[in-house]
Amino acid sequence: MYSRRMDHLPPYLFARIDEMKEEKQRQGVDIIDLGVGDPDLPTPKHIVEALCAATRDPKNHHYPSYAGMPAYRRAVAEWYRRRFGVDLEPMKETLALIGSKEGIAHIAEAFVNPGEFVLVADPGYPVYKTSALFAEGKVYEMPLCPENNFLPALEDIPAAVVKQARMIFINYPNNPTAAVAPLSFFEEVVEFAREHDIVVVHDNAYSEITFDGYRSPSFLEADGAMEVGIEMHSLSKTYNMTGWRIGMACGNADIVAGLGRVKTNVDSGAFDAIQHAAIAALTGPQDSVREACSVYQERRDALVSGLREIGFDVQAPKATFYVWVPVDDCMAFAAKLLDEAGIVATPGVGFGRNGEGFVRFAITRSVERINEAVERMRGLDL
Numbered sequence: 001m002y003s004r005r006m007d008h009l010p011p012y013l014f015a016r017i018d019e020m021k022e023e024k025q026r027q028g029v030d031i032i033d034l035g036v037g038d039p040d041l042p043t044p045k046h047i048v049e050a051l052c053a054a055t056r057d058p059k060n061h062h063y064p065s066y067a068g069m070p071a072y073r074r075a076v077a078e079w080y081r082r083r084f085g086v087d088l089e090p091m092k093e094t095l096a097l098i099g100s101k102e103g104i105a106h107i108a109e110a111f112v113n114p115g116e117f118v119l120v121a122d123p124g125y126p127v128y129k130t131s132a133l134f135a136e137g138k139v140y141e142m143p144l145c146p147e148n149n150f151l152p153a154l155e156d157i158p159a160a161v162v163k164q165a166r167m168i169f170i171n172y173p174n175n176p177t178a179a180v181a182p183l184s185f186f187e188e189v190v191e192f193a194r195e196h197d198i199v200v201v202h203d204n205a206y207s208e209i210t211f212d213g214y215r216s217p218s219f220l221e222a223d224g225a226m227e228v229g230i231e232m233h234s235l236s237k238t239y240n241m242t243g244w245r246i247g248m249a250c251g252n253a254d255i256v257a258g259l260g261r262v263k264t265n266v267d268s269g270a271f272d273a274i275q276h277a278a279i280a281a282l283t284g285p286q287d288s289v290r291e292a293c294s295v296y297q298e299r300r301d302a303l304v305s306g307l308r309e310i311g312f313d314v315q316a317p318k319a320t321f322y323v324w325v326p327v328d329d330c331m332a333f334a335a336k337l338l339d340e341a342g343i344v345a346t347p348g349v350g351f352g353r354n355g356e357g358f359v360r361f362a363i364t365r366s367v368e369r370i371n372e373a374v375e376r377m378r379g380l381d382l
């Protein structure tokens with residue numbers, strides 16, 4: 001019944017974990033869910049108010065423009081200038097997305113021919129592979145290992161693969177490993193992409209979720225990045241707006257245009273009222289972002305120190321709301337955690353085979369719940 005393409009889609013592990021979790025809940029278990037990469041904090045009030053006002057205005061009830069309202073694209077460019085010192089031409093070098101997942105899923109269609117390679121970090125956000133597969137490209141998995149600070153080793157990619165490679169996906173701050181990358185890594189990627197004529201797609205969903213004074217760069221800050229690449233960004237994690245579905249693609253004008261052409265044929269843009277709310281988010285007060293980071297930082301400290309106390313060798317991440325913890329067998333570990341402690345964590349293999357040996361904890365729950373989770377783990381033979 002289904003196309004062969006569907007057979008190649010990775011099994012959606014998260015749906016299975018959800019089922020197991022619901023089964024436990026039906027049995028009355030008080031589940032502590034540290035699985036979801038979705039902020040528990042609400043969207044800041046001024047953004048919600050902007051949506052309400054814009055929704056009441058009939059001007060916003062029609063089909064939006066495909067590429068996004070000029071005012072939204074200007075707000076994106078302004079934010080990039082303020083935040084990263086990157087200059088963007090709003091109408092050429094920015095594009096509204098219905099969440100960055102949408103842009104990621106569609107971008108390979110515009111640049112990858114059947115049989116060409118797409119270089120994808122493994123473990124990684126599953127949608128990079130999906131994008132490649134829908135374009136009938138071949139996926140080459142670049143392993144992310146602790147020995148290399150969870151950065152892909154570009155020099156290890158076989159020459160035959162590089163020759164047929166058309167696109168590379170990178171993502172720092174990284175989901176699921178919580179690793180960060182220095183600007184020098186992005187410069188290395190620019191060099192590599194230039195030399196081999198590869199389109200770079202950097203996913204920067206977590207640039208604002210940082211701790212200990214760490215400032216995360218944009219890929220577009222790297223010299224030459226605007227010639228070879230594009231950055232996907234989103235309001236989801238920064239402003240607790242995951243449900244709103246609004247993001248942006250920024251960078252090289254031809255790459256932005258290619259993605260725009262695919263989208264014109266698939267969707268009809270993001271609801272104008274949501275774009276008005278997004279403008280309020282990007283141009284309004286940013287205190288909520290700092291407050292959210294200090295909430296996550298406190299939770300990170302609680303989880304990391306708790307896990308260390310009970311014997312885990314865990315690094316305190318500088319960014320993202322994840323903690324990536326080394327374990328023996330990740331599926332067995334996650335199953336035991338759920339079964340015996342009512343805790344949901346995501347097994348690393350859900351993000352690719354090189355995720356084996358790790359589980360991902362999301363700190364999207366309160367310090368009290370995180371401490372309770374650590375207490376429950378203390379009693380287990382893990």
Ligand SMILES: *Cc1c(COP(=O)(O)O)cnc(C)c1O
Nearest residue numbers: 099100101125175205234236247
């Ligand atoms: C959450 C997330 C996204 C997507 O977010 P949107 O809500 O679609 O903007 C993209 N990449 C990574 C790595 C994420 O974790």
